[in-house]
Amino acid sequence: MGDMNFKAVLSNSQPQVEVMTSEADKVTGYRSFRIGGFEFMRDEYFARISWPAKNTRISHLMPVDAFLRAIMRDVAWGFFYGWVNFDAVVGTRNLYGKVELFGGRYYAPMKSAGLDCTETFDSPVIMATFKAILFDWVNAGFDPFAAPEETGKTVYGVKKGSNLAAIERYRVPTKRMPGMVGDSPLRSDASGFPVNRQFTDVPQDEPEVKAEPGFEKELHAFNLFKYLSRSDVTWNPSVTAVCNASLACPTTEEYILPIVHGNDRVEWFVQLSDEITWDVQDKETGALRARITMKAGDVAAMPADIKHQGYSPKRSMLFVWENATPGLPQLYESGKLKPYPVEF
Ligand code: PHB
Ligand code: FE
Numbered sequence: 001m002g003d004m005n006f007k008a009v010l011s012n013s014q015p016q017v018e019v020m021t022s023e024a025d026k027v028t029g030y031r032s033f034r035i036g037g038f039e040f041m042r043d044e045y046f047a048r049i050s051w052p053a054k055n056t057r058i059s060h061l062m063p064v065d066a067f068l069r070a071i072m073r074d075v076a077w078g079f080f081y082g083w084v085n086f087d088a089v090v091g092t093r094n095l096y097g098k099v100e101l102f103g104g105r106y107y108a109p110m111k112s113a114g115l116d117c118t119e120t121f122d123s124p125v126i127m128a129t130f131k132a133i134l135f136d137w138v139n140a141g142f143d144p145f146a147a148p149e150e151t152g153k154t155v156y157g158v159k160k161g162s163n164l165a166a167i168e169r170y171r172v173p174t175k176r177m178p179g180m181v182g183d184s185p186l187r188s189d190a191s192g193f194p195v196n197r198q199f200t201d202v203p204q205d206e207p208e209v210k211a212e213p214g215f216e217k218e219l220h221a222f223n224l225f226k227y228l229s230r231s232d233v234t235w236n237p238s239v240t241a242v243c244n245a246s247l248a249c250p251t252t253e254e255y256i257l258p259i260v261h262g263n264d265r266v267e268w269f270v271q272l273s274d275e276i277t278w279d280v281q282d283k284e285t286g287a288l289r290a291r292i293t294m295k296a297g298d299v300a301a302m303p304a305d306i307k308h309q310g311y312s313p314k315r316s317m318l319f320v321w322e323n324a325t326p327g328l329p330q331l332y333e334s335g336k337l338k339p340y341p342v343e344f
Pocket of ligand 2: 261
């Protein structure tokens with residue numbers, strides 16, 4: 001690490017920017033990548049992330065499957081709201097236009113020892129670098145969005161092909177609701193979305209909608225349980241109803257949320273089916289603050305000053321409710337808004 005030869009190449013993603021990459025390793029076939037002082041290298045089992053601190057280089061290891069699932073979410077969600085921690089140590093903070101990449105910054109033992117590093121990049125540059133890592137490191141047969149039971153073990157080992165279809169999955173943007181005229185489509189067998197193996201008991205009937213003449217394109221309803229039963233991905237909220245800044249983002253979950261999300265606003269969870277356990281930690285230090293098990297019908301608000309990670313022992317349906325009101329992060333950071341939404 002640190003003595004590898006990197007050269008700038010134009011990204012094969014849009015917008016085209018320069019990405020620092022090495023030659024493919026002669027043994028494993030994988031390239032290494034560099035952005036600012038950070039270097040990313042993978043071998044058969046691990047992603048190795050390193051950064052400069054205290055006149056040396058700190059090197060951090062993550063299992064490569066966990067790393068790829070995490071970086072995939074960061075890319076797919078455009079760095080999301082606030083913090084996307086890949087694990088306790090490494091992650092990004094969205095400054096909306098720019099992105100911070102950090103190592104050890106929100107992990108108290110490293111931060112207090114001065115072994116942390118934070119650098120800020122223009123969003124398109126770090127996006128292109130992360131995409132280049134995914135292009136190179138995801139092998140054929142491995143889908144970072146799939147539940148472990150539903151994807152291959154080809155994530156491990158030396159480089160074997162790629163899986164561009166999985167990492168460039170086209171997400172249809174929803175303007176109001178799926179199934180409305182001119183909006184994103186509903187899911188069906190015919191459109192390539194069969195019912196998931198764990199949701200075969202979910203009723204597939206659609207509601208009957210009777211609109212007054214003239215309102216046929218305005219009044220709409222669909223079976224959300226049916227829609228979610230046909231989701232082919234895990235831990236990937238998709239917008240299914242937009243009302244000004246209120247975004248309904250339900251999702252299907254199985255295994256572990258690949259990131260530890262640090263909020264820059266309050267977000268609400270409604271557990272629609274089955275069960276998820278959440279670890280809730282202090283956003284700065286990682287100290288455990290709470291563990292909640294949510295069963296079907298439970299509602300929780302995640303405060304604006306924590307980070308959280310969920311565990312779903314079988315595939316479950318979760319309704320995530322996001323508030324996209326402009327300026328919210330500043331209101332929380334300045335203390336004008338309390339970090340929690342209700343006082344009892
Ligand atoms: C979250 O960070 O709140 C989150 C992200 C992805 C999910 C569910 C929750 O699938
Ligand atoms: Fe969250």
